[in-house]
Amino acid sequence: MVDKELLEMAIKFHGHKCPAMPLGLRAGLAAMKKLGVERTSNKELFCFLEAGPSHAQMCFGDGVQVTTGCTFGKENIEKLHYSKLGIVLVDVKRKKAVRVVIRPEFQKKGLASKFVQMRKDGIEPKDIPSDIVDPMIENIMKQPDEVLFKISEVFDYDFKGEKSTFDWYECENCGEIVFAHGIRIKDNKKLCIPCSEYQRK
Ligand SMILES: [Zn+2]
Ligand SMILES: [Zn+2]
Numbered sequence: 564m565v566d567k568e569l570l571e572m573a574i575k576f577h578g579h580k581c582p583a584m585p586l587g588l589r590a591g592l593a594a595m596k597k598l599g600v601e602r603t604s605n606k607e608l609f610c611f612l613e614a615g616p617s618h619a620q621m622c623f624g625d626g627v628q629v630t631t632g633c634t635f636g637k638e639n640i641e642k643l644h645y646s647k648l649g650i651v652l653v654d655v656k657r658k659k660a661v662r663v664v665i666r667p668e669f670q671k672k673g674l675a676s677k678f679v680q681m682r683k684d685g686i687e688p689k690d691i692p693s694d695i696v697d698p699m700i701e702n703i704m705k706q707p708d709e710v711l712f713k714i715s716e717v718f719d720y721d722f723k724g725e726k727s728t729f730d731w732y733e734c735e736n737c738g739e740i741v742f743a744h745g746i747r748i749k750d751n752k753k754l755c756i757p758c759s760e761y762q763r764k
């Protein structure tokens with residue numbers, strides 16, 4: 564069903580084998596299929612990732628990035644910090660979106676698995692034996708979308724992203740190049756964020 568090469572590439576990118584990353588892969592694919600779009604090469608798609616910090620299944624977001632092409636590097640993905648395994652994928656030009664979220668029944672099975680038990684006991688994913696994690700991944704890769712996810716109908720969504728800037732400055736303290744959104748004015752000088760000692764929060 565899903566390309567073996569894609570899974571291998573994703574595992575390499577992610578760094579270890581686990582069940583949450585392949586769920587992200589599948590969520591991305593399901594959302595793209597519903598929207599009728601291809602993986603984005605630029606900013607045709609935008610993804611809202613409902614995952615949050617430090618929870619049991621945060622690897623999900625890496626899978627989503629691999630299949631949708633919405634990546635933190637391109638800034639066409641944003642974390643909503645809801646601590647849920649869901650995404651809203653937006654087709655920016657057509658102004659349409661779809662929400663895909665893991666079915667609670669399926670997620671509960673995963674959370675009751677030996678894998679999650681071992682993770683709770685502090686065992687790193689890379690140290691969890693293949694005979695525990697491989698069947699979980701295989702199962703996720705072969706299940707139909709409807710078993711894994713609740714998939715919304717396509718709905719209207721007018722996404723207004725921030726426009727990328729090509730304007731740049733040289734920080735008047737360190738001399739490094741800074742793009743416009745990163746410039747802070749202090750004592751009438753244009754400075755980069757570290758030189759201005761600006762705190763993000
Ligand atoms: Zn992982
Ligand atoms: Zn500087």
